[in-house]
Amino acid sequence: MAEIILVVYLCWVRPDKTSSGVLGCAPHDVVGLPELMELAIVLTSTVGRVAEERELTPMQGRLLCGLAERPQRMADLAQFLGIEKAALTGLVDRAERRGLVERLPVSGDRRAIQVTLTDDGGKAVVAFETGVASALDELLEALPVKDRAEFRRLASVVVGAVRTG
Amino acid sequence: MAEIILVVYLCWVRPDKTSSGVLGCAPHDVVGLPELMELAIVLTSTVGRVAEERELTPMQGRLLCGLAERPQRMADLAQFLGIEKAALTGLVDRAERRGLVERLPVSGDRRAIQVTLTDDGGKAVVAFETGVASALDELLEALPVKDRAEFRRLASVVVGAVRTG
DNA sequence: CGACGATCGTTCGTGCCATGAACTATACAT
C-alpha cells in the first residue's frame, strides 16, 4: 500500500494536452510507432462506421465481401477471414438469420456446405463496398492530390508483401 | 492462479490462391477500395499479434498506452479510446484483475477515480510499444528505403486530419 | 467388403468488447 503513494506522485506530472490523439501511444514518438498504429485505428474505425450505417458489423462486411467474390465453403472462408471454423459457424448463423447468406449443399460431399449470398446479401455488399470506398476516399482528401495515388500505391506494396510473405 | 487469457486476432494470410487477399473485397477493384481496407486489416492484425505475444488484447494495449501518457479519469479515457464509459469499466476491471492498472481516488472529487499504471503495467506497456514499433517497421521493410519515411509522413497527415477534423 | 484415419462443419464452455438504460453517489448552482 505504500507504493500507492508513490504512484500518486507520478500522477501530477504532465497536465499537458496536445497529446497524441486517437491512439495516444508514446507521446515521445520514440520510433515512429504512432502514425501507423493510429492509421490502423483510423482506417478500422472508418470501416466500422460505414458498416454500422449499413447495419452490419465490420466482420459481417468482410464475410459478405468474401462471398461477393465467389461462394465458398466454410473451411476456405475461415482461412480467408483469418478465424477458426468454430467462429465462422456463428458468424454465418447470424448472417443467415438476417437473410444475407444461405447454406447450400455441395454435390459430391455431403459433409460440406457452400455459403452463398442471397439477393439481400448481394445488395448489402454492394452498398457496403461503395460506402467503404467513398469513406476512404474522403480520408485521403486530407492529402494533396498528387500524394493520394502514391499513398495507395505504397499501401498496396505493403499489403502485397504480407500476402506473399 | 494466473489465468491467462489469450485472444488471438491473427489473420494469417492465405498462401496465395490468386484472390484478393486478406480482405478479399471486390475482385474487380472498382474504386481502389481494397488497398486501404486490406491495409487496415494488415496493420490491425499486426498489432493484434504483438499484443497476443505479450498476453494482452489489442484493446488492453491501447488502454495501457493511454495511461503511459498520463493517468486519466474514466470519462477522459473512454473518449480517448472511443468507447462508452460502461465498456471502459469492464476493460479496467480486467486490467486491474491482472495487476496492470490501479484505481486511485481523486482528491477534491469523491465521485471520480484516476486510473494509473502499476509497475507491471508500466513494464507491459514498454514491451508492447517496442514490439509494435518493430513489427510495424518490419512491415515497412517491403518498401524501398526512400519510400518508408514518405509512407509514414502521408499516414500522419491523414491521421492528423482526422484528429483535427 | 470392412475397418480406420482424415476432413467437414457444429456444439459447448469460456472470455473479451461494446452498447444503452437504469442506478448511486457526489458536486454544484441557485
Next chain:
DNA sequence: ATGTATAGTTCATGGCACGAACGATCGTCG
C-alpha cells in the same frame, strides 16, 4: 435546501473469438 448535472457502475443483450470434443462423411487400404 433543493434541484440538476456529472462520475462511474451495474445489468441485460449481443457479436466475436478460441480450443476441445463431437458426429457425420469421405477415402484409402487391406
